[in-house]
Amino acid sequence: MGCLLIVKNYTSDRLNFGLAAEQAKFESYKVETVIVGDDCALPPPRGIAG
Incomplete structure (x- = not known):
């Protein structure tokens, strides 16, 4: 078993994960x-990862 x-x-988040x-x-x-x-909170051209 594994996880990404x-x-x-x-x-x-980095600390907890x-x-x-x-x-x-x-x-x-x-x-x-x-x-x-x-980060989706930033103005374009940034977007949501994934």
């Missing part, structure tokens, strides 16, 4: 994390 974490580039990924790895799950900097 796609995390927005906010400090608290990073801790969750480490805990899952400790429990023998395969975990990969991708940090994205896209």
Whole structure:
């Protein structure tokens, strides 16, 4: 079993999801994390990641 974490580039999200990924790895799950900097709150041409 495995998991891909796609995390927005906010400090608290990176911290919390990073801790969750480490805990899952400790429990023998395969975990990969991708940090994205896209933000729908910014004016165009930015958009929603994914």
